Amino acid sequence: MPDLTEWLFHKSVALHIPLSVHIDLTMRCNERCVHCYRVIEDRPELTTDELKGLLDDVARAGTLYLTFSGGEVFLRKDLFELVEHARRLHFDMRLKSNALLITPEKAARLRALAVRRVDISIYSADPAVHDWVTKIPGSLERSIQGAALLRDAGVTVKLNCPLMKQNVGQYQDIRALAERLGVRCGFDPMITARNDGDTAPLALRITRNELRTVLQDPALNAACGTPAPAASEPDGTRTDLDEVPCGAGHNACYISAYGDVMPCVAMPIACGNVRDEPFAEIWHRSPEMQRVRAIRIRDLHTCSSCAASQFCSRCPGQALVETGDLYGPSPANCEHALVGAQVAGSPAIPASMLRRPSTAHRSAAADALE
Amino acid sequence: MSDRYVVRNPETAWRVYDGQAVILLAGDSTLNTLNAVGTYIWREADGTTPVSAIVARVCEEFEVEPAQAERDSADFIDKLCQRGLLMVTESPQERR
Numbered sequence: 001m002p003d004l005t006e007w008l009f010h011k012s013v014a015l016h017i018p019l020s021v022h023i024d025l026t027m028r029c030n031e032r033c034v035h036c037y038r039v040i041e042d043r044p045e046l047t048t049d050e051l052k053g054l055l056d057d058v059a060r061a062g063t064l065y066l067t068f069s070g071g072e073v074f075l076r077k078d079l080f081e082l083v084e085h086a087r088r089l090h091f092d093m094r095l096k097s098n099a100l101l102i103t104p105e106k107a108a109r110l111r112a113l114a115v116r117r118v119d120i121s122i123y124s125a126d127p128a129v130h131d132w133v134t135k136i137p138g139s140l141e142r143s144i145q146g147a148a149l150l151r152d153a154g155v156t157v158k159l160n161c162p163l164m165k166q167n168v169g170q171y172q173d174i175r176a177l178a179e180r181l182g183v184r185c186g187f188d189p190m191i192t193a194r195n196d197g198d199t200a201p202l203a204l205r206i207t208r209n210e211l212r213t214v215l216q217d218p219a220l221n222a223a224c225g226t227p228a229p230a231a232s233e234p235d236g237t238r239t240d241l242d243e244v245p246c247g248a249g250h251n252a253c254y255i256s257a258y259g260d261v262m263p264c265v266a267m268p269i270a271c272g273n274v275r276d277e278p279f280a281e282i283w284h285r286s287p288e289m290q291r292v293r294a295i296r297i298r299d300l301h302t303c304s305s306c307a308a309s310q311f312c313s314r315c316p317g318q319a320l321v322e323t324g325d326l327y328g329p330s331p332a333n334c335e336h337a338l339v340g341a342q343v344a345g346s347p348a349i350p351a352s353m354l355r356r357p358s359t360a361h362r363s364a365a366a367d368a369l370e
Numbered sequence: 371m372s373d374r375y376v377v378r379n380p381e382t383a384w385r386v387y388d389g390q391a392v393i394l395l396a397g398d399s400t401l402n403t404l405n406a407v408g409t410y411i412w413r414e415a416d417g418t419t420p421v422s423a424i425v426a427r428v429c430e431e432f433e434v435e436p437a438q439a440e441r442d443s444a445d446f447i448d449k450l451c452q453r454g455l456l457m458v459t460e461s462p463q464e465r466r
Contacts, residue, residue, distance in 0.1 A: 008392060011388065015388065062385055064385045090384050092396075093383070114381035114383075115396070116396045116399070
């Protein structure tokens with residue numbers, strides 16, 4: 001039986017359909033998280049009518065998976081009007097929230113609107129640590145209460161936890177909390193720089209040893225010790241050189257609260273603004289989008305010959321934010337690939353750790369995006 | 371079957387790509403895909419068109435014998451009802 005998810009991925013890439021679209025409804029937030037990468041700009045956010053028009057356009061473009069995020073989505077007074085509009089357009093809806101503003105009525109309404117899932121950010125099962133991250137006293141208790149209200153209303157909930165130095169020792173407690181609540185949870189060891197290039201959040205990243213501990217936990221890393229399906233020959237030669245590096249700009253798209261269209265939430269390359277031109281025009285004809293869409297693995301000057309690629313989940317946006325080079329390796333991803341290989345007992349070492357990336361390539365890549 | 375109506379479960383999310391419907395049910399991330407005939411029936415399942423009329427259109431669109439189309443459509447509708455994607459009613463739904 002064919003894997004329908006894989007079929008849909010390849011179909012949408014081949015047809016240039018923005019299968020997954022992430023829209024930030026607002027940059028306003030009622031938490032002040034230490035690791036947050038969002039930047040509030042001095043521009044007006046999209047209005048209700050602009051967002052409804054955008055949803056119409058995105059539906060016409062073929063988007064199935066729609067994520068509303070922010071900022072805190074429940075700070076928008078028109079959230080339910082927008083969700084209702086989106087569901088009339090038959091989107092599969094997911095919300096990202098801190099759940100501080102969830103009430104029984106709101107939870108019931110989300111269930112009635114058939115929102116598929118609400119992802120809630122939880123940083124620790126210890127209020128002192130969680131509230132230190134959010135800078136809001138009492139926020140853990142309120143988020144847990146929000147999660148329980150959603151669960152009781154029949155909405156699927158997932159707790160999302162970015163791992164930082166301050167909470168990495170407590171991930172098992174978060175897993176236990178999720179089990180007690182009867183909801184799913186997920187962990188992400190990647191802390192990124194802010195979208196304006198401020199690297200302050202990187203100081204929160206976990207160490208190599210901490211990452212090894214996390215990757216060695218079979219409960220968190222089911223594939224631990226089992227390399228991913230080989231995308232390479234036994235000698236390390238990659239066999240996926242004509243594949244796309246990821247879905248960004250191929251079947252995934254991000255639209256900021258200010259209307260900027262980007263290939264992915266993690267890839268801050270503004271390709272146009274929906275206030276200036278229709279979404280479809282930007283998606284299909286923006287030169288920036290087309291350049292990102294043209295990239296194949298063989299174009300990645302270091303990663304295309306990396307022996308540790310099967311342990312790597314390279315993020316091009318991460319590479320761009322960290323080094324300014326969309327075509328190069330992300331040092332953070334290389335670090336993860338190295339530890340992943342070590343945990344699996346492989347001697348593979350990421351190519352970027354064997355030699356320095358070519359300056360000539362980096363300049364050409366940077367030039368291509370200007 | 372001629373007096374029945376089929377309507378898409380309002381909790382579904384769906385799109386049609388290259389003539390093939392892709393359908394999800396809220397709370398379940400399982401993908402369902404339909405072939406061209408199934409996609410045609412899915413699109414017509416608005417709750418206001420009788421199944422008999424949908425079957426007649428299938429016969430015209432796909433050049434299928436009526437008896438065959440009726441049997442296949444009934445099987446298809448049953449299957450999608452079992453998966454929770456379609457619902458059958460005895461009277462037409464109000465247009466929204």
